[in-house]
Amino acid sequence: MPDYCLTPSELEQIDRLIETAIDEDLQNQNDLTTHSLVPESAQGTIQIVGREPGTLAGAAIAERIFSRYGQQNIKFHPLLKDGDALIPGTVIAEVSGSMQSILTLERTVLNFLTLLSGTATLTRRFVDAVKQTQCQILETRKTLPGLRAAQKFAVRCGGGTNHRIGLYDAVLIKDNHLAWLKTRSDDYLAEAVREARSHVASGVIVEIEVDTIEQLRSVLPSDPDIVLMDNMTNEQLKEGVQLRDELNQRVLLEASGGVTLTTVGAIAETSVDRISVGALTHSAPAIDIGFDWSGIVSSSLDGSSN
Structure with missing residues (x-):
């Protein structure tokens, strides 16, 4: 241990x-x-x-x-x-x-x-439920106010991997950021990655959220570090992994949205690299x-x- x-x-x-x-x-x-x-x-x-x-x-x-x-x-x-x-x-x-x-x-x-x-x-x-795969389990920023450092430590104690600490240490371009950018450019996904890269120091992780395979196809050439595939079916996740392997193997794929102990094993078997689970910090019952x-x-x- x-x-x-x-x-x-x-x-x-x-x-x-x-x-x-x-x-x-x-x-x-x-x-x-x-x-x-x-x-x-x-x-x-x-x-x-x-x-x-x-x-x-x-x-x-x-x-x-x-x-x-x-x-x-x-x-x-x-x-x-x-x-x-x-x-x-x-x-x-x-x-x-x-x-x-x-x-x-x-x-x-x-x-x-x-x-x-x-x-x-x-x-x-959750970690035990995916132990037959290479998939990592991560928490989110859905922590209790003031308790983030303690809860992220607890996730590590359970064998999980920490996501970004806050808004200051990594870029995560989510749907509402994209809703704003979509009004400015047809190539808004790739532009979002380029804009983020131009404003942060070298080595800072840039992650972007997509909710369709078409969006994934569009953003992979812009070389984000991670693509968050939100609320996709397992078939879509498998398709996304195949597409990533064809277009840009450097990019990590993360699944999220409605993940439970019942579903997490099958999600991991799609070969995504990471699964983020908000329940780890907002809904865990006390021991x-x-x-x-x-x-x-x-x-x-x-x-x-x-």
Whole structure:
């Protein structure tokens, strides 16, 4: 199993996201319930446990939350790493130290783990469904606001491949861009690729969306890096692959639109290079993960902890 690491850019974004999540809960104040009931000196150990089958994502983020926002004596001992399989009852990590810190951070940690493991789990199911082919599974920009870096990391943990990060790092010429260009030129598809190439740095990916074989035939000579074949039948996808092989083998073909676990295998068998699936990030159900207390060192309530 490869090691799935957060990039420096992702870490920067996720640190801001963690700060937002903590602020939602605390607003620079105390956890009223925990500080009312649990003395500052109380120590304990919890196990973070997976309660249903899936793929883990977010363990590194959980460790980061405890290290940045827990008291200094918090110890995080991972037993699984991101990308590992979850079996019901699997212990993901053990956390020891201040009960106040553990209880205060519990929901923030679980929110990340359950959401991201859900994305990784759904991604793994799609990846497994096409494993007999060379096809890659990618997410889209249909991410939850603010969570893109974390969700794209989770897709990698599930064995998927990341699409562009945002609007700034690659060109994707979609139908509404083309609707504008269509009013200016009969050769609007090829012109769109040429215009994009003339405005971006060398090496920036230029992708364009088509929804007919005729459009694909028209755009291949302009040499885009990727052509997105949107909402086409499997027969059209096969025809598109044959046409690409005849006219411009350098171009990658990507299928998208209404892709499900039921249909993705047959789509991959058309020999397209990539399949993008919006559901990976906008519709993945959360995975059930919880905190189980494994040991508590009692401390008397003396009022000083409030």
